[in-house]
Amino acid sequence: MHPCEENKLLQGVKDKVSQCDRCGACLPVCPLFGVRDLELASARGKNTLGRALAEGIIEPTREALKAVDFCLLCRACVDNCPVQVKTDEAMVDLRRLLIEKTGATNSKYRLVGGLLKSPRLVGIAARALSFLRQTGLNNLVPFGLAPDEYTRAHFLASFAGPAVLGPPAPSIVTEIGSGAKIAYFQGCGMKMMFPQATAESLAILQTTANVWRPNNFCCGLPHLAHGLREEFLNLARKNIRLFEKADLIISDCASCGGTLKHLASFFQGDPLWEEQAASFSRKVMDLTEYLTVIGYTPRKRVDGALTYHDPCHLARGQGIKKQPRDLLKMTGNFIEMEEAGVCCGGAGSFHLDYPDISALILGKKLKNIEKTGASLVVTGCPGCLIQLAKAARASGGKFQALHISQAI
Amino acid sequence: MIDDKIREKIISIVGRENCLTSDLERFAYSYDSSFIPLTPANKPELVARPQTTEEVSRLLTVAYENQIPVTPRGAASGRSGGSIPLKGGISLALDRMSRIIELDPMNMTVMTEPGVRTIDLYNYAAARGLFYPPDPASWKFSTIGGNVAENAGGMRAVKYGVTGNYVMGLEVVLADGTILQTGGKAIKNVTGYDLKSLFVGSEGTLGIITRALLRLIPLPPRRGTLQIMFGSLDDGCATVHQLLCSGIVPSAAEIMDRLSLDAVARHRKMSLEANMAACLIIEIDGDDDSAIAAQTSKIKEQASKNRALAFRTAESLAEADELWAIRRGVSSALAAMAPNRISEDISVPRDVFPEVVRRIQAIAANHGLSISVYGHAGDGNLHPSILCDMNNPQEARRVHRAIDDLFAVAIELGGTLSGEHGIGITKQPYIVQAVSEAGVKTMQAIKQALDPRGILNPGKIWQ
Numbered sequence: 001m002h003p004c005e006e007n008k009l010l011q012g013v014k015d016k017v018s019q020c021d022r023c024g025a026c027l028p029v030c031p032l033f034g035v036r037d038l039e040l041a042s043a044r045g046k047n048t049l050g051r052a053l054a055e056g057i058i059e060p061t062r063e064a065l066k067a068v069d070f071c072l073l074c075r076a077c078v079d080n081c082p083v084q085v086k087t088d089e090a091m092v093d094l095r096r097l098l099i100e101k102t103g104a105t106n107s108k109y110r111l112v113g114g115l116l117k118s119p120r121l122v123g124i125a126a127r128a129l130s131f132l133r134q135t136g137l138n139n140l141v142p143f144g145l146a147p148d149e150y151t152r153a154h155f156l157a158s159f160a161g162p163a164v165l166g167p168p169a170p171s172i173v174t175e176i177g178s179g180a181k182i183a184y185f186q187g188c189g190m191k192m193m194f195p196q197a198t199a200e201s202l203a204i205l206q207t208t209a210n211v212w213r214p215n216n217f218c219c220g221l222p223h224l225a226h227g228l229r230e231e232f233l234n235l236a237r238k239n240i241r242l243f244e245k246a247d248l249i250i251s252d253c254a255s256c257g258g259t260l261k262h263l264a265s266f267f268q269g270d271p272l273w274e275e276q277a278a279s280f281s282r283k284v285m286d287l288t289e290y291l292t293v294i295g296y297t298p299r300k301r302v303d304g305a306l307t308y309h310d311p312c313h314l315a316r317g318q319g320i321k322k323q324p325r326d327l328l329k330m331t332g333n334f335i336e337m338e339e340a341g342v343c344c345g346g347a348g349s350f351h352l353d354y355p356d357i358s359a360l361i362l363g364k365k366l367k368n369i370e371k372t373g374a375s376l377v378v379t380g381c382p383g384c385l386i387q388l389a390k391a392a393r394a395s396g397g398k399f400q401a402l403h404i405s406q407a408i
Numbered sequence: 409m410i411d412d413k414i415r416e417k418i419i420s421i422v423g424r425e426n427c428l429t430s431d432l433e434r435f436a437y438s439y440d441s442s443f444i445p446l447t448p449a450n451k452p453e454l455v456a457r458p459q460t461t462e463e464v465s466r467l468l469t470v471a472y473e474n475q476i477p478v479t480p481r482g483a484a485s486g487r488s489g490g491s492i493p494l495k496g497g498i499s500l501a502l503d504r505m506s507r508i509i510e511l512d513p514m515n516m517t518v519m520t521e522p523g524v525r526t527i528d529l530y531n532y533a534a535a536r537g538l539f540y541p542p543d544p545a546s547w548k549f550s551t552i553g554g555n556v557a558e559n560a561g562g563m564r565a566v567k568y569g570v571t572g573n574y575v576m577g578l579e580v581v582l583a584d585g586t587i588l589q590t591g592g593k594a595i596k597n598v599t600g601y602d603l604k605s606l607f608v609g610s611e612g613t614l615g616i617i618t619r620a621l622l623r624l625i626p627l628p629p630r631r632g633t634l635q636i637m638f639g640s641l642d643d644g645c646a647t648v649h650q651l652l653c654s655g656i657v658p659s660a661a662e663i664m665d666r667l668s669l670d671a672v673a674r675h676r677k678m679s680l681e682a683n684m685a686a687c688l689i690i691e692i693d694g695d696d697d698s699a700i701a702a703q704t705s706k707i708k709e710q711a712s713k714n715r716a717l718a719f720r721t722a723e724s725l726a727e728a729d730e731l732w733a734i735r736r737g738v739s740s741a742l743a744a745m746a747p748n749r750i751s752e753d754i755s756v757p758r759d760v761f762p763e764v765v766r767r768i769q770a771i772a773a774n775h776g777l778s779i780s781v782y783g784h785a786g787d788g789n790l791h792p793s794i795l796c797d798m799n800n801p802q803e804a805r806r807v808h809r810a811i812d813d814l815f816a817v818a819i820e821l822g823g824t825l826s827g828e829h830g831i832g833i834t835k836q837p838y839i840v841q842a843v844s845e846a847g848v849k850t851m852q853a854i855k856q857a858l859d860p861r862g863i864l865n866p867g868k869i870w871q
Contacts (some may be wrong), residue, residue: 021743022441024485024549028525037503038428039436039484048439048446049432057447063432082737083744084675 001100009097014054016090017047019083026077026087031343032070035360040067043077043087050090053097065098072350073225074343075316096227109226112349116188116218117231126192147389150400151196182209183246185239185260185284187253188218189382190403197385197403201252201287204405208294211250214242219256225348236263237273240280249280252287252405254381255348258317260284286314288323288380288404298331298408305333306407307374309365309388310341311381324380327408335372339364346387358387366391369399380404410453410497414474418456418498421466426504428455437499440484440491441546442834443750450492452479452499459504461579461587461618468616469585471498471863479865480612482522482554485546487739487751488832490558490611494867500616502553508532509619515593516624517576522553522617526560529622539627541568541659544828545736553617559609561828563660563691563735566652566758566786568625570828572608577621580607580614583859591621606854611830612865614858628693631659632700633728636688636711637681637718641665641769641781644686645762647707647714648785652758656706660691661786662735667795668782671741672734684717688785689735691728738782739791746778746795750807753835754818755827758788767817768792775810777803789827815841831869839870 001009026043027033039045049067052058073088081087098104115121184205190198205211217239220232240263243249251257261284267277285293306328314320321341328334345351345361369377369391377388377399388401410418419427428434434451444450453476458464471478477497484491493499506523516538520529526540526547533540543562544550550560556578561570577591591597591604607615638644641663648661664672664687669680688711692703708719722728743749756764765781768790772779783790792814798804815825815838825835825842840848848870855862 018747019744021443021740021749022439022484023740024441024483024546025740027483027549038433040433045436048436052435052446052449055447057449058432058435061432063430067432082672082675082740085744 001097006097006100009093010054013050013090013093013097016086016093017050017054020044020047020051020081020085021083022048023082025080025082029076029080031072031074031076031345031361031364032357034364035357041070043071043081043085046071046091046094047085047087050094053094060098060101062102062104065095065102065104068094068098070354072312072343072345072347074312074347076312076341076343079316092225092227095225096229099227109222109228109349113223113226113228113231116222117235119215119217122188122191122218126195129192130195147193147386150389150392150402151406180209180247181212181245182248182250183212183214183243185216185219185243185249185251185253185256186213187251187256187382189255189386190253194382194385194403197252197382197406200403201405204287204291204296204299204408205250208291208296212246216242219253219259221255221259222348224259233266236266236277240273240276243280243283244276246283248290249284250287250290251284252380252403254286254311254314254317255383257284257286258313261318286318286320286323286380288327289318289320291327291408292323296327296408298327301330302332304376305335305372305374306331306376306378307335307337307369307372308340308404309337309344309369309377309379309384311379311384312343312347314380315341324378324404327404328378331408332376335374337368337372337374337377339368344384344387344391346383348383351387362387362391366394370395375399376402376407378402378404378407410474410476414470414476415454417470418454418467421470422456422458422463426457426459428457434499437481437484437501438492440481440486440489442487442489442492442832443748444489444492444833450494451496452493453496455499455501457501457504461581464500464502464581464616464618465585465587467498467500467585468581468583472584472861475861475863477863477866478616480553480557480616482551482557483525483546483549485550486554486558486832487753487829488558488826488834490830490832490865490868491554492833494833497863497866502616502618503551505553505618506551511536511538511624512593513538516626517593517621518624519619519621520552521619522551522556524552526550526552526555533624534627537627538624540574540622540624542571542574545739552620552622556608556617556620557610557612558830559828561784561787561789563662563732563784565784565789565828566661567657567659572605574623575604575608575620576623578604578607578617579619581616581618583615583861583864587618588615593621609830611832611868613855613868614864616864628659629695630697630700631691631693631728632704633722633731634688634690634692634704634707635718635720635722635731636690636707636716637684638686638688638711639683639715639717641686641765642762643714643716644688645765645785647688647711647716649759649762650710650714651707652786654706654710656703656710658690658703658707658786659693660689660784662689662783663687663785663790664689664735664738664782665780667778667780668738668742668793669734671745671780672737674744675737675741676733678734681717687734689731735782739793742780742793742795747797747799748795750794750796750798750811752792752794752811752814753789753826753829754792754814754823755787755789755825756818756821756823758786760821760823761785761788761790764788764790764817764821764823767821768814771810771813771817774813775806777806777810779810784827787827788823833868836869836871
């Protein structure tokens with residue numbers, strides 16, 4: 001990194017974290033602090049660390065990098081901060097800076113990031129995982145990365161009892177121009193791990209429009225989150241070009257959608273890309289957001305109890321909380337769980353890096369799901385779904401986990 | 409100095425998992441929520457996190473024998489530097505002593521460890537129809553030990569008093585490790601000196617609070633929250649003053665000036681008309697809806713007489729929370745407005761509240777500084793916050809003169825330096841002016857008697 005760019009990055013971190021007056025409002029809401037009560041694990045601790053780095057009080061060490069890596073980027077602190085200090089953005093910047101300064105190889109993320117950069121490789125991985133699932137070997141893959149998929153067929157079969165039939169066909173109120181070109185953005189997680197959910201998203205979308213499916217690139221969030229900013233920007237440029245002709249870009253992955261909606265901010269001041277990125281971001285909608293706008297009615301009403309887990313990148317990343325709930329209320333007996341908005345501990349690759357901590361956070365989620373008595377927990381992000389599938393298994397079949405497109 | 413031998417001894421007492429020693433981890437325990445600069449970092453040599461009174465006692469025995477400074481810490485949410493380990497040594501983090509030990513419904517008391525969060529204690533009592541009133545703005549994250557040690561106030565002080573009014577007994581570990589039990593469940597107690605009160609507000613300089621026996625009262629069945637906007641601070645202050653004189657005592661009456669409102673409005677949706685210069689948030693409580701309605705209408709009437717511009721009643725719990733979030737967020741919102749924010753905590757008899765607010769505005773004008781005013785209009789405690797850049801030497805000089813003037817005014821009007829934050833590090837230069845030479849000497853004599861080796865939170869309260 002050029003020293004000039006390094007200084008700019010450091011100044012950016014300083015501008016963000018110096019807004020923190022260390023009051024402590026983030027302490028009780030940080031899921032990590034909730035399971036590991038160390039000041040350094042809290043948002044306040046990490047922001048102050050950022051400030052100390054920027055002021056030269058502490059050295060940019062591997063230990064410091066480890067501290068800023070220990071963050072879910074879930075934005076619970078941002079939401080509860082009296083001045084909304086952008087801790088998540090500061091952590092992403094600090095990771096990049098400290099990787100550079102400490103010469104950390106970052107090889108693990110480079111490897112995964114390299115895979116995700118290529119739609120072809122993602123496709124191969126998806127087929128490999130599909131094979132594992134068919135043969136039942138998926139359970140041998142650690143960290144629940146090859147989850148059993150609970151399908152819509154299972155879902156309907158479980159609620160075959162006195163199901164209340166919904167209207168036969170969705171009634172669509174088109175507020176979106178009828179000739180609009182609607183594109184589907186397929187996230188890598190959905191593609192590799194949840195092909196059935198993807199199929200359901202597409203089936204729903206096809207009833208509302210003629211959906212265009214370009215072979216898109218990774219949204220770049222895994223790269224951005226681990227200091228690989230250039231890779232992230234390159235992927236963003238490729239996607240911006242690819243989707244130029246789309247009027248709407250629908251994502252059924254909260255993390256992709258959230259990232260894509262925020263692309264504009266990463267190209268601020270870039271004469272070539274700023275306008276294009278902004279126009280791209282404006283076109284992105286979450287599946288539930290889109291379905292709500294067009295007045296979609298779930299295909300079938302079931303007589304089961306459902307609860308919902310808010311993906312961080314949907315609730316806080318995009319402010320979408322009501323739409324999925326409204327859709328689920330039309331689908332079945334919706335029961336709100338306690339702390340639905342608290343991170344499940346998945347957080348991209350966090351659950352791979354810190355399996356024990358992640359399990360503690362998921363344990364709390366499991367309890368909250370069980371307390372509702374619901375037999376299904378629904379969410380809108382493959383990252384969360386990996387975690388919730390683990391929770392479902394741990395519950396011994398008390399509930400199943402589904403992507404929202406499989407329920408509605 | 410903590411050498412390897414002492415370190416191992418401490419580790420053997422609290423356990424390795426309750427001891428932090430790395431440079432970075434120690435840095436994280438070098439600050440609190442005050443405006444004390446991060447540099448030079450006041451790093452403790454070691455952070456110890458005991459889980460029982462016995463561990464605290466053994467730890468203090470070691471510290472006493474080896475003359476190692478010990479600075480207690482709860483959530484480090486204090487505003488005056490109380491939990492900063494100014495002289496190094498041990499940062500004694502009590503946040504893992506977080507059990508509520510006993511609720512006694514017959515005597516209406518609760519026994520708790522110091523690391524329990526204030527709001528958790530409130531909710532615990534409220535679920536059983538009981539009320540723990542002290543609610544410092546930080547109550548969602550501050551802990552009881554710190555609340556007692558700083559004698560924390562809060563919004564409800566106007567009707568219900570401060571933390572100290574609810575302390576019936578304490579378990580305290582003294583400097584040499586002796587465990588002292590003081591006070592108890594008996595309401596009347598004049599058996600010798602009132603030692604428990606000595607530790608209330610002692611800022612960790614006399615002993616380590618390891619248990620608190622707190623008084624509860626019946627939870628008022630109904631509550632109402634109102635927001636009233638005024639064209640001037642004077643009108644808002646006058647309204648509160650007249651209400652109190654006419655026998656209407658709200659459970660909270662908080663005022664904020666325009667600068668405070670603008671600071672909050674940067675982070676949350678608020679509709680502010682150009683002529684709104686002050687906002688009053690009032691909480692009332694009573695036995696039933698009609699009691700709330702009666703108070704509301706009287707408050708409304710009084711506010712109208714003082715040219716109120718807008719009046720809003722919270723219709724739901726969520727709306728009440730939203731109104732309170734405005735007030736609870738002021739301090740941090742102001743801090744984000746300028747490179748430095750020097751926040752004071754002066755407290756005056758409530759009858760001169762309107763006067764002190766006028767004088768503060770004059771001080772701001774005299775020194776050409778931006779000083780926001782918000783605070784507890786009902787009880788006379790307010791937080792003038794100077795928004796400034798202390799890196800500008802000329803401005804820093806004006807700030808220091810303004811602070812001198814603020815304290816002089818507070819004392820002249822019969823008030824004092826700190827209502828609820830404590831003296832800590834930030835207000836030390838003014839302590840003699842506030843309590844006199846004799847006052848400081850008396851405190852020092854007590855300190856000398858209880859902590860002859862000066863190991864407990866050294867460097868605090870006086871210079």
